[in-house]
Amino acid sequence: MGIGxxxxxxxxxxPELDRELRELLVLCFPATTQFLEHRHFLEPPAHRWLLRDQSQLIGHVCLHRKFIGSAQGELKIGGIAEVCIHPDHRGRGLVRLMLNELHQWDKNSDFQMLFGDERVYRSSGYRTVHNPLRYFDTTHQIWDYKPLAGTMIRPANKTNWPDGPIDLRGPVF
Ligand SMILES: CC(C)(COP(=O)(O)OP(=O)(O)OC[C@H]1O[C@@H](n2cnc3c(N)ncnc32)[C@H](O)[C@@H]1OP(=O)(O)O)[C@@H](O)C(=O)NCCC(=O)NCCS
Structure with missing residues (x-):
């Protein structure tokens, strides 16, 4: 197995990697029409990790650099998005491998944060939080303020996750 x-x-x-990425993203997120147009959901990320088996792109995760507001002051966040594994390669622990690679690299963040299914991310060190979030709702073009289901964080250093409101200062990712 030549996974890298x-x-x-x-x-x-x-352009060639852009084509490969959009092909994988469209396959893995068929309901997300944005990927038919471009390789990001709402905002372009800063970094991407690509998982290949031989030359085939079989997995992807990206990272947004975010500074978010909290009662404890500003927090540096690695915003994780577009986690996906090609259907032929699922169920082998490749998400954990891929996130581990990202965590080793993203040492300067206070936390990694994502919106997803707890069952997928718990074994990679994420836990669900229930803080009310201020964020820009791009569908209705309004700022909203409420807890969002599936908000998960992973501590990347010894900073304590704050209670109370969190200001995402932009859309979810
Ligand atoms: C979700 C997805 C990335 C999982 O990939 P995978 O390679 O099967 O995941 P892994 O084998 O690394 O499994 C990691 C954990 O997730 C769990 N898991 C995987 N798919 C799951 C599912 N559909 N429902 C619940 N749990 C799931 C596994 O049981 C495993 O848990 P464990 O580590 O506690 O044993 C893959 O199914 C996918 O690409 N789906 C489409 C895109 C998507 O929905 N991405 C997530 C956006 S938040």
Whole structure:
């Protein structure tokens, strides 16, 4: 098995990789029409990790650099998004492997944060939090304020996760 990771800045993605990424994202997120147009959901991420089996792209995760507001002051967040594994390669622990690679790299964040299913991410060190979030709802073009189901965080250093409101200062990712 020739599985390997690559890390790449999103700004350095060329046309061939862009095509490969959109193909995988459309396959894994068929309801997300944004990927028919471009390789990001709402905002372009800073970095991407690619998982390849031989030359085939079989997995992907990306990271947004975020500074979010809290009662404890500003927190540095690695915003995790577009976690996906090609259907032929699921159920083998590849999400855990891929996130572990990202965690080793993203040492400067206070926390990694994502929106997803607890059953998928718990074994990678994430836990659900229930803070009310202020965020920009791009569908209705309004700022909203409420807890969002599936908000999960992983401590990347010894900072305590704050109670109370969190200001995402932009859309969810
Ligand atoms: C979700 C997805 C990334 C999981 O990939 P995978 O390679 O099967 O995941 P892994 O084998 O690494 O499993 C990691 C954990 O997730 C759990 N898991 C995987 N798929 C699951 C599912 N559909 N429902 C519940 N738990 C699931 C596994 O049981 C495992 O838990 P454990 O570590 O506690 O044993 C993959 O199914 C996928 O790409 N789906 C489409 C895109 C998507 O929904 N991405 C998530 C967006 S939040």
């Amino acid at each position: 990771f690559e890390e790449i800045e999103d700004s350095l993605v060329g």
